[in-house]
Amino acid sequence: MIRFGIMGAGNIARKFADAVSKVDRAVIAAVASKSTERAESFARQNSIPSFYGSYEEMLKRDDIDAVYIATTMNYHYENILECLKWDKHVLCEKCMVLSHREAEEVFALAKQKRLFLMECMWVRFLPKVQKVKQWIAEGRIGKLKLAQGNLGFNASFDPDSRMYSPALGGGALYDLGVYLIEVLSYFTDQKLTGIEPTVIRAATGVDETVNLNLRYGDYLVNAQCSIATKLPENGYLYGENGYIALEYLHLGNTVKLYDKDRKLVEEFDQGNANGFIYQVEEAVSCIENGKLESEVASHQMTLDCCKIFDKCFE
Template sequence: MFRFGILGTGNIAATFYDATTRTDCAEVIAVASRTPGKAQQFAEKTDGNFDCYGSYGELLKRPDIDGVYIATTHNFHFENMMLALSYGKHVMCEKSFVMTKTEAEQVFAFAKEKNLFCMEAMWSRFLPAIKKAKKWIDAGLIGDVNLANFLIGFASSKDPNGRIRNPKLGGGAMYDISVYGIELTTYLIGKPVASHHSYVLRDENGVDMVNNITLCYPDCVANVQTTVTTNVGQFLNVYGTKGRISIADPHFADSCERYDENGLAEKAFFRRDNGFQYQIEEMVRCVNEGKLESDVIPHADTIFCASVFDSMNESK
């Protein structure tokens, strides 16, 4: 069994813990929060049988912990990962991985220096529905891909101190959900992006509320639109010369549809359950095989996504 420690005790940490109970290869043995009492509250909430700590260092110094899952807010990811790697722990960090391209490069360089596995928790790339769509595209079933569009959004809380609206916590649409649009679209298209452009609408605190991102390939254009101001119908469509693929709610998809010139040709449905277990199984497999990165979400893809964030931040 791969033994995880969790840094941070928010809702996403509870989802991760539940996912480990759905695998036969991993378990959580310790949780830490820097807020007094939060780790114990987390244990009571999840009915988890693990040790609780009031500092990250206490957890990380345990030799029986193989790796950590970092579930803190975006602004703390870089320092949390560097600390975990310094203790010799393999790392999976919740998306968005870091705030800048430089931070991403530094984390991955340090992980390689320490001979440790490190991966962004882009769980949606591992969903069976997404992987099925990827197989259809790679097999040429929709022909040459030349267009894609992705829409995601929700009406976030207007609390200025909340996670979404607070710039000190890495708030905004970009880090929270634009990351899905960028990393799912680039995964499915599977080609290097030649250039990218963006337009951002911000609130009075400078936090991005609405994003429009265009990814330009030599033979394809992809558009990613995100908002945290209103609920929208979420979808990802990929178009080719022989048909298209349509995925509803792509970041937690449980189905995908393939269309050809005659209409619906194939629909695949998968029971999603928790959904996080697939990325956990990937990390354990990679570590057991001595890999330092995943082929599904390689370092280069995370670094590219961070470079898009940099260009969007430059537009402030």
């Protein structure tokens, strides 16, 4: 049984707690927040036995095996280091860190201490994404050549909000682009070889709208993300003999396979289960088997994504 502690008591942590409750070999043992009142309320609402008003109080417990970090992005780097210092395995919400240097540092420390560390790119673990991976491996659309995807919504401009504040890790890339990068790159084994970004910045300096052209060998990815306009939020994978549509790329349940004449060949619906369940199952399995990283959401996935961030903000 893997005993989790939760760091941060916001809405995303509720979804994680619900997912853990549906996994046989895991349990939430405690939650910590900078606010004791908030931690207590979260614990009561989610049937968690212990709560703390400081992270260190929870981390010093020997019976906590792993920590799920659900704080705001600007704190992830220091939160990960603190968890590793206390010898805890770590699952950290996206974006795990905000630069390639930070990613290299936390992964190196985790490996040195023989601890599991994973960015929670939960979409990679979804049954629909695994089905797409299977279709491509089976050659159902021939050799994969190109991917397109977009995610965007119109966030009201507020310089102090999480979306628009540089201090809080605001911007379209950290909030939305990470999905496009880390999901669309999952369908190739080729290495990242080219990054060509176009970035439109808001008055606060954060990236408001971004167009990315990425190259993985002979596989090209074109992606757009924005916090200034609503986008269709679909993804497409094009092969030599057909294409695959991921409707509502990260939150939808359906994927469709088409032949080269645009005829629907197969459709897969994964249902409405809590999508976090699958990444929890993976993390539990990895920790139980002494693995330091997941093959699905690998360290290289995060390192490549952070390299793209650095290029966009240089």
